Amino acid sequence: MSGGLRRNTLPGFGLTMGLTLTWLSIIVLIPLAGLFLKTMELGPDQFWAILTSRRTLNALKISFGLAFCAALVNLVMGMIVVWALVRYRFPGRRLFDAIVDIPFALPTAVAGVALTSLFAQKGWLGAPLAELGIKVAFTPIGIFVAMVFIGIPFVVRTVQPVLLDLDSEIEEAAASLGANRWHIVSKVILPSLMPAVLTGFALAFARAVGEYGSVIFIAGNLPNVSEIAPLLIVIRLSEFRYADATAIAVVMLVAAFLIIFAVNRLQRWAQVRAPAQ
């Protein structure tokens, strides 16, 4: 090594950095670049026409809109679940804690089939709902249900460690300063959890936007009504309209990047406020 370079105390930087770059290129960057190149085959007008066609717009609206709603529901319900799991001791707590992970572990197709049979018109939940005039399976509500199912662990697992870590002393400190229960929850506990909650929300949202397996079984897949964007990509591919498929894919990719960026910012925000150890 030349005198001008500072010798690194940890050896192997060149090797690991080289492997990292090669690996990330093969696995991530090259396929993504291919995606953009393929889209380039379309002129800007064509690209725009594909994106603004009624069917594409509706598919994107359904995917992003329902994913957003599902993530919101997961945000609220996930926090309630976390609160119960962390703050109280009850029989079966460990079991419930384990159950939260099932949507992670279950193959999405299995989840889709299970949800479909449950919410079909003659299913355990579908039948009573049908009597109330609510149809879940093969409608957008079905998509929403599947997205809620696969998203819940993201909120629970990101918020849980932070709530566990939250010192009960800060609640006592707030109480001794004259804060009532409402102030303690709204001004102390929730703001402390906020970065984790938003991270969980973003992750659940990203997962729901990209979800394919569990949704297509229950969705009914009617164009413009209950057809999600990932399915439209598959349909375009099967029609050999590759450029159309990649154009939609690019939109989803950009969305994914934005979400990841947001998550990163949230985590950095959380770090500033964490105690420097």
Place this chain on the structure above:
Amino acid sequence: MKGRFPMAIEVRNLVKKFGAFAALDHVDLKIRSGELLALLGPSGSGKTTLLRIIAGLDWPDAGEVSFDGQNALARGAGERGVGFVFQHYALFRHMTVFENVAFGLRVQPRAIRKPDSAIRARVKELLDLVQLDWLADRYPGQLSGGQRQRVALARALAIEPRILLLDEPFGALDAKVRKELRTWLRALHEEINVTSIFVTHDQEEALEVANRVVVMDKGRIEQVGTPSDVYDNPETAFVHGFIGESIVLPVEIHDGVVRLGDTALNIAAERGSAGPSKLFVRRHDMQVSAPGWGGLEGTVRRVRTFGPIQRADIAVPGRLGETVIEIDAPRDRELHSGDIVGLQPRRYRIFADQP
């Protein structure tokens, strides 16, 4: 900065149990208005439990707590006008230093809440008091331990408490910062005029900072007194052993004669004492003398020399075998391993063994 009148606190017959463990075992204590009191004891002595009950963060199983003669147990933590400083600060991480200090003012009921400008002025004043005004916009995570401690103190003072409680306030800090904050806390107490109680297991801290010291052990109060009181006139064996360095020898008292093993010592027993007891001598009160005049004797085991003194381990034979004690002797008195020396306590106390 002078607040309202500082409060007097009275604790009567306080009992608190955690399962079978008695954290507080019938504790009585009067705390005078405006004093700076230390609760001193080893861990598990009940000192923090007592502090938390006074603050309203824990509730006793039995007993009374009153502030200026009024029952405090009828009020919750937030209604007692007590500022509490936690050992690990318990700052709100998501708020700036400024907002941390302002918290107690912002959560007051609308009817008595100050306008925002008044809150800002008050917080500024407090940050000046703890010399942290330049850190107002930082988050607690960006501060050092000593700075966080001072923010916690400013936050507790914001609500103009008439009682200030500090739980091991310097426990998590390094030795140098701890010394600085000690002096500073004393000065601050004189300036702000609130009744203050702090918990510590560090005797030096208690003796140096407090007006009065309460020594606790196993849920009971062993002694209450000024620092020189508890150091010079310890009332129990525990206090003598816990505060300052003590040489302890097992002795037997019979008909007013103090015996160590078979040797009668030429020291007087307190009237009425009898049976197995312990002889306590401060290290600096034990003089080395010539052997053979019929008193305390021992064999030098090991000598270490540093600075103006030499420190020696001396084995003193007794009925239950030897006790090795550590004494200081001046440099001009030469001691060698194996020498037999006499020991003459200048001051000593004898406490009967607890049955």
